[in-house]
Amino acid sequence: MIKKIITLFLILIPINSYALIEVDITRGNLDPLPVAVSPLSIDEKSRKSFEKAIKEKNIGEEISSIVENNLSTSGLFNPLSKEAFLQAPDIANLKPRFEDWNLIKAQALITGKVNYVDDKLRVEFRLWDVLAAKEMMALAFTTVPSNWRRVGHIISDKVYERLTGEKGYFDTRIIYVAEEGPKTQRIKKLAIMDQDGFNNKFLTLGNELVLTPRFNPTSQMVTYLSYFKNLPRVYLLDIETGTQEVVGDFPGMTFAPRFSPDGKKIIMSLAKDGKSDIYTMDLENRIVERITNHPSIDTSPSYSPDGKYITFNSDRSGYQQIYLMKSDGSDVKRISFGNGLYGTPVWSPRGDLIAFTKLHKGKFYIGVMRTDGKGERLLTENYYQEAPSWSPNGRVLIFYRETKTNDKGEGFTAKLWSIDLTGYNERQIKTPTDASDPSWSSLLSN
């Protein structure tokens, strides 16, 4: 389903190599770039065809509001109010009157056009540099109409990439655990949604406890922990077909699964006789390898993007700390030395940082450190939060946060939140139910 639904045609325009507008993503959102997102123009015939096909009144306006919302939530852009726009969408897309856009202080302008062609959705869009009065980018897409939200995300990614110089993260999905019911008897289901919270879908029924889903590199498979038949084991789920299978045949609880960066192996913990060690299983030949062998708890393993190293959580020093080793289990060394307990290390897709959860003096923190353990930065503090997962470009972390209950044990909630690597732009991600254990997919259109 995710595979190549979008056919992407590059049309028009060699792009000028010197970008006049630049957005610095390392600085946080102190000064978001003012951008005007003109509604995509649409002729009446196309509008009616889409209204019939996908029950959206004006797909041009809808797509542009997806773009607006994405750019705004990134914290790097400030989409301007459409009420101030002077130029009509169709004319702006042909030739913007830059003085008009300059007047409302827009520095970048996005225009475009939507057509209904042979039962397909065709969208073209342009990005303009208002101050330099230049076109920066022009692209067109053709896809099935039901994919219209993804078109909005792809446009957002292209704009983000053109203006920041880094890949975007909008055409992505989040897999997570949807939670309901009292804290003592939570019902948990796997759920998947677009990065902006739309198209939410439940993947399991809630008959058994499920935890910690994680995508494979192509985002078509998910590995997770299920208590099916009261035997907690790592499972594999094919999102497209819905097929589920247990991973391997282990003599105890397997948990904390993740894929290797090439998607060929699953790395996980096996708990047996009071100790937990790290194992891998090759998904093709089913060969199981033991990676750690220690009387302590070794868990939460995560590969470096090149697959050469593994970071993991161990209490071999007496308390939970973060460790690093080669992927064959050799050269184990502790890297967390700050005050408090450290858990859930996750290697950044850029390779340079490890995100973690820290418990110190009764507070939980999400933070990052370099892979040698130095340069620790705590991004957010709360009563309870854990399990960071990186956006595919390594700029944003998603995690979950639980609230303290009142004197009667009431008022418990679990929600998904995201925060920039800079520590700015903390946001709750809306979900239909309570939610935990988020995992961010790769970019779907690559």
Place this chain on the structure above:
Amino acid sequence: MILNKIFKNTLLVLTACIVLSACATKKEIATDIKGSMQGDVYTGTETVEYLAEGVPDRVFFATNESILTTASRETLRAQAAWMRKNSSINVVLEGHADERGTREYNLALGERRANAAKDYLMTYGISSDRITVLSYGKERPVDSGSNPLSWSKNRRSVTVKAN
């Protein structure tokens, strides 16, 4: 005997408060007396069920620990005696952690706690064939409160009849 123990614990807590004067507010003293904690191990009976008369079903642990306390060992000896008498009964030891830890580590910790109980039952003559270990981590608290007393009730290994 249980009354006697509670009295003893209460006394301990009171003494500790007077000496340390750390828990100076009236409210905290009241919580400790009512809830019965020693150190941060739950010693009360509020959540305890019984496998048979005089055989409590659960033992409690200190934060991040899987060491059996004296009281826990007493409970497990009673369970072992009961299992020896009822040789057809098998059990599941369900290990749990409180909410103040990361999910994956807590799954491992619950397993470690249940195994501590299993090992002790085995030293009192119970075959490992009769014991299954199942960790729930922090997924199944008995008390939904967000305070030290609630957490202490949740750090537990519960012996459940499997047949």
